[in-house]
Amino acid sequence: MRITVLAGGIGGARFLRGVRAARPTDDITAIINTGDDVTLHGLRICPDLDSVMYTLADAHDHERGWGRQQESWRIKEELAAYGAEPSWFGLGDLDIATHLVRIRMLDAGYPLSDVTAALCERWQPGVRMLPMTDQRCETHVIVELDGQRKAIHFQEWWILHRASLPAQSFVQVGLEQAVPAPGVIEAITGADVVLIAPSNPVVSIGTILGLPDIRAAIAEGPAPVIGLSPIIGGAPVRGMADSCLPAIGVEVSAEGVGRHYGSRKDGGLLDGWLIHDTDSATVPGVEVRAVPLYMSDDEHSAAMVRSALELAR
Numbered sequence: 001m002r003i004t005v006l007a008g009g010i011g012g013a014r015f016l017r018g019v020r021a022a023r024p025t026d027d028i029t030a031i032i033n034t035g036d037d038v039t040l041h042g043l044r045i046c047p048d049l050d051s052v053m054y055t056l057a058d059a060h061d062h063e064r065g066w067g068r069q070q071e072s073w074r075i076k077e078e079l080a081a082y083g084a085e086p087s088w089f090g091l092g093d094l095d096i097a098t099h100l101v102r103i104r105m106l107d108a109g110y111p112l113s114d115v116t117a118a119l120c121e122r123w124q125p126g127v128r129m130l131p132m133t134d135q136r137c138e139t140h141v142i143v144e145l146d147g148q149r150k151a152i153h154f155q156e157w158w159i160l161h162r163a164s165l166p167a168q169s170f171v172q173v174g175l176e177q178a179v180p181a182p183g184v185i186e187a188i189t190g191a192d193v194v195l196i197a198p199s200n201p202v203v204s205i206g207t208i209l210g211l212p213d214i215r216a217a218i219a220e221g222p223a224p225v226i227g228l229s230p231i232i233g234g235a236p237v238r239g240m241a242d243s244c245l246p247a248i249g250v251e252v253s254a255e256g257v258g259r260h261y262g263s264r265k266d267g268g269l270l271d272g273w274l275i276h277d278t279d280s281a282t283v284p285g286v287e288v289r290a291v292p293l294y295m296s297d298d299e300h301s302a303a304m305v306r307s308a309l310e311l312a313r
């Protein structure tokens with residue numbers, strides 16, 4: 001079976017471990033958000049691609065969810081000693097090697113999708129990882145700062161401000177001119193099932209869906225589309241979806257997000273919507289099922305995937 005998954009970072013990575021565990025011999029393609037990408041200290045950093053890659057290789061730090069195990073921060077400390085800003089971004093020594101390989105290949109003219117494939121040669125994630133696009137389209141957050149409306153980079157909003165500045169809106173700079181990376185549309189139109197991971201519906205899934213052609217490929221494609229709610233009991237399991245959803249006028253609930261994605265029967269995205277077994281939701285035109293959605297380990301994640309594939313059938 002050909003399974004295509006739309007995913008962001010930490011939640012998406014855990015979910016993809018579940019897809020791989022549930023369907024080890026199937027052809028799995030992950031379309032990953034690149035709106036969180038940032039260039040800092042001359043390095044090109046792709047947080048969601050790296051979180052997925054490290055997590056599928058079990059090389060990620062289990063507490064943080066991002067970055068490497070046994071990480072050290074000596075270069076970060078040296079940069080701070082030089083007063084080299086920004087000092088708020090967590091640049092790990094081991095992680096820097098990934099960014100150096102990436103920026104060198106990008107500077108040599110390789111597209112991000114080739115760079116990602118090259119990095120995956122080492123990590124062998126066990127799924128095909130595609131950046132949503134090879135063009136830059138970095139998420140910026142419109143906030144009120146020092147009495148002025150300002151656009152700050154998503155990473156600054158999320159890490160320096162801990163998403164505490166109310167987001168008025170999110171803008172992916174360059175998204176309208178970006179095109180889906182090679183293989184992305186085919187992975188959607190050629191899939192037997194499309195899964196929308198329980199990632200941030202605004203800055204992760206929303207960014208992927210904002211790319212021209214992707215939304216249409218999903219809505220009009222032959223494969224059933226099953227989404228999994230990232231909101232349990234009115235709050236995100238982790239991350240900052242509750243700080244993002246109000247900016248687009250969506251209720252922080254499984255029902256709110258399900259209705260936001262909408263039914264394929266009326267131009268939306270979903271045929272099915274999985275919510276946590278303590279929640280309830282009605283999404284017009286979408287079949288809703290309540291199952292345990294905590295990805296506490298690969299087996300729990302795999303059970304969620306099986307439920308989603310069952311619903312797809």
Ligand code: FO1
Nearest residue numbers: 009010036046047050066067088089090159
């Ligand atoms: N998240 C943090 O909360 N603090 C950090 O210092 C931080 C550094 C970082 C470095 C590399 C990387 O791949 C991810 C990193 N993240 C950090 C996570 C990242 O900001 C988020 O995972 C995504 O951008 C949003 O999910």
